[in-house]
Amino acid sequence: MKLVDLRSDTVTKPSKEMWDNLKSLDDSKIGDDVYGEDPTINALEEKAAHLIGKEAALYVTSGTQGNLISLMAHTNPHDSVLVEELSHIYRNEINSATKIAQLEVKTYASNKGAPDLDKLFNLINKIQDSESKLRVLCVENTHNYHGGAIIRPHILNTLHKLVEEKELKFHLDGARIFNAAVATNTNVIEFSKYADSIMFCLSKGLSCPVGSLVAGSSQFISKARKYRQMVGGGMRQAGIIASFGLLALDDNWIQRLKEDHKNAKSLAKGLEAMELPIQLNVPETNMVIMTLPEAIRIGKVIRRLGKEGILALPIDSTRIRFVTHFGINRDDIKYALKKMEIVLPSVF
Ligand SMILES: Cc1ncc(COP(=O)(O)O)c(C=O)c1O
Known part of the structure; x- marks a missing residue:
């Protein structure tokens, strides 16, 4: 996978x-x-x-x-x-x-x-x-x-x-x-x-x-x-x-970091387009923070994403962090968004 x-x-x-x-x-x-x-x-x-x-x-x-x-x-x-x-x-x-x-x-x-x-x-x-x-x-x-x-x-x-x-x-x-x-x-x-x-x-x-x-x-x-x-x-x-x-x-x-920032912006934009009851930061650098409603168990969301090969970490009980980096390119972001489009609507 x-x-x-x-x-x-x-x-x-x-x-x-x-x-x-x-x-x-x-x-x-x-x-x-x-x-x-x-x-x-x-x-x-x-x-x-x-x-x-x-x-x-x-x-x-x-x-x-x-x-x-x-x-x-x-x-x-x-x-x-x-x-x-x-x-x-x-x-x-x-x-x-x-x-x-x-x-x-x-x-x-x-x-x-x-x-x-x-x-x-x-x-x-x-x-x-x-x-x-x-x-x-x-x-x-x-x-x-x-x-x-x-x-x-x-x-x-x-x-x-x-x-x-x-x-x-x-x-x-x-x-x-x-x-x-x-x-x-x-x-x-x-x-x-x-x-x-x-x-x-x-x-x-x-x-x-x-x-x-x-x-x-x-x-x-x-x-x-x-x-x-x-x-x-x-x-x-x-x-x-x-x-x-x-x-x-x-x-x-050092300038290569710009690609990570672009990818974080694409990820946030793609997530926003899903029109889910989530909040997103406007990424200034390489991190996207997704805040979910309190009723949602984020451990479950992370596990479900993980089963689709999309790995993320919780920050606390309502926030999940996605970080872009040298190992992630534009196609990976597109792939992750496709998987998220399947997983995320099903958790609400
Ligand atoms: C802001 C910040 N400071 C310090 C550290 C610590 O770095 P290290 O993991 O190399 O100990 C981290 C690690 O993620 C960090 O995010």
């Missing part, structure tokens, strides 16, 4: 060029990265730092690890950090900030990931008036659970001013920051320049098998490197997996 896997852009596999590049590696291209001696990782970190407009970057095992060590590098145990209430850090990172970094994690509400400035200002005042030591504001961009929503540079600029005024650090969970840049035809630096630190993933739409990067000042990265070691992220001859990232950060590969 044909499968159209729309669960996540993390299911992507490398391009042919990435595999070919891997074959060109030899002993001279790898070394012990804990000693800073892996030329491929060093090249990747340099390329990433340049691209994102920061002094330095660090290759880490995952986005989760990148967020954790960024928070550790900005704080001391018992400090607090402020994250969005539907953010990956808050919802999906198994409380690592609390359990490992010993931080108090506080949340703010948002409109598609972007906080209301006055409310945020008051919340920060309230926290700073209390005992806890607030150190970091985190923003997720694009925002996963808000359907790949983009937080525009002018909003990041305003947040940056607030963060400076309140003497905080600004961490950007930019797991999909290149989706934001490409969708708005903006240089990624316009998004990253307001943040003290940014994490972005190679293993999502950029289709690498493993890895993320953290970027910031040289001082921040040397601290982050120490914390990476602490959480077991020193990987020795990891140039073998990091090599995929060197090609993933080429402009032509």
Whole structure:
């Protein structure tokens, strides 16, 4: 049976060029990265730092690890950090900030990931008036659970001013920051320049098998490197997996994300045309969120779609997420819509 896997852009596999590049590696291209001696990782970190407009970057095992060590590098145990209430850090990172970094994690509400400035200002005042030591504001961009929503540079600029005024650090969970840049035809630096630190993933739409990067000042990265070691992220001859990232950060590969965005728009348009009692986001990047009436059991909907080869994931009890990526082309979207046209009307 044909499968159209729309669960996540993390299911992507490398391009042919990435595999070919891997074959060109030899002993001279790898070394012990804990000693800073892996030329491929060093090249990747340099390329990433340049691209994102920061002094330095660090290759880490995952986005989760990148967020954790960024928070550790900005704080001391018992400090607090402020994250969005539907953010990956808050919802999906198994409380690592609390359990490992010993931080108090506080949340703010948002409109598609972007906080209301006055409310945020008051919340920060309230926290700073209390005992806890607030150190970091985190923003997720694009925002996963808000359907790949983009937080525009002018909003990041305003947040940056607030963060400076309140003497905080600004961490950007930019797991999909290149989706934001490409969708708005903006240089990624316009998004990253307001943040003290940014994490972005190679293993999502950029289709690498493993890895993320953290970027910031040289001082921040040397601290982050120490914390990476602490959480077991020193990987020795990891140039073998990091090599995929060197090609993933080429402009032509980054621009390919536009195809995913087009496909997400086609999917949303096709679903809308079915005139079902569902709500859909207007996809800004590579995610379509379908909200179903509360009476519908979405587990059943996902199972029925799965039986037809269309894979998706729930976000909560009423929302299903479909993600487009390198493994999905226009024909796959047409095929998925045909199957959805059979399955979806039957669940209402
Ligand atoms: C917004 C966001 N941040 C961080 C992560 C964590 O990345 P990883 O799965 O590499 O740990 C994800 C993963 O999906 C994500 O969507």
